[in-house]
Amino acid sequence: MPERTAKSTTSIASSSAKPRVPMPFFIVAAANFLFFLNFAFFFLLPIWVLRHGGGEEIAGRVVGVSGFAGLCVLPLIGYLLDRFGRRRFMIGGAVAASITSFAFMTLDGVGPLLYLLRVIQGIAFTCAFTSAQTLAVLFAPIQRRAEAIGWFGVSTILTHAISPALGEEIVRRWGFNAMFATGGVLALLALAMACVLPQPPELESDGQGRRIDPAMARRAVGTAALAMVCYGFGFGATQTFVPVLMERFAIGRIGVFFAAWSFTAVTVRIVLGSASDRYGRHAVLVPAMLTMSAAVAMLVFVRSMPGILAVGLTFGLAQGLLYPTMNALVADWSSAHNIGRTQSLFSGSYSLGIASCSFFFGSIAERFGYAAMFSTTLAITLVGLAVFLTGPRRVTWVQID
16 A cells, blocks of 8 residues: 655754644554554563463563564664655554463463563564654654653553553453453554554755764764663663562552553653653753662562552653654664664663563563562663763764865
């Protein structure tokens, strides 16, 4: 089916008025929202593992294998996005996510089929989310890039509040199979939204006979990617092991934590989403990184519902600013011929940290306790901050000969 072409909104031409965010941007966000409603149901998968005889180590590996599978195909996906377009990979990812969600209904325990389905889910996630994220960057007006990416991120974060709480209720009433079936239907709805998307505009040069300094761009994107690997450990530890910790210590409903985190992150993106567009990326990123490290530090000690709520609020504050602002920074250093690859590197670096933490740190929690695991995670996030501070602070240009 031929793709319609949206009018370019990424020109760097100056304008006194704020440019309008085009409708295709919101269609991408809506499709992403439906896809992530499916994805976030599987935040409860560690609980499924525990109830089928597994422990923290197995639960972590079941979560982590999906991330590693996505990472294995990420370089290829990034190249193909730039070569063949983004929409078809978003469609393919939604189809695969739906099929695997329904296939989970056939499982009766931890075994090879579970790991195979998680591998397929990881590849589906990489296709769908990397495509959607790249489309959002391309549809967003460049003068409002961080603000628009923050709005796009709301479509992800809201699902972190909705799906775990809804999933818990579905499981309580009808069981895990009903939750898996609901997820499959949601992925099909995401597919329907992706099918109506037009072709996005391409990134444009600044129109002054210049291009971004490629050496500085590699350094900036490289330090950002390494920092996101480290902070991916912080996200992975929180997303994967807070539900398990709450189950082990009988702290309460897991959905409460995700709701607190999501509410704060959404509020921050609405209120402060344009901060880095006005004051600079580093002015927002450094405090956000320190705040995420503080949330991880709290998990070393917290074992009660008030403490879990405090962690959720702190973590939401950090995540609400960190991810979209770093994404905007990477886009600032990108060009029309490599935007798919830089966006893949950005999301892949974060996913690498999440997957590594999920896959390996369950054994630390099982052998040495949660305090040791979260202390290790805290140290890794601080390394990420140190790495980021070595990168360039502003985009540098060179003349085109």
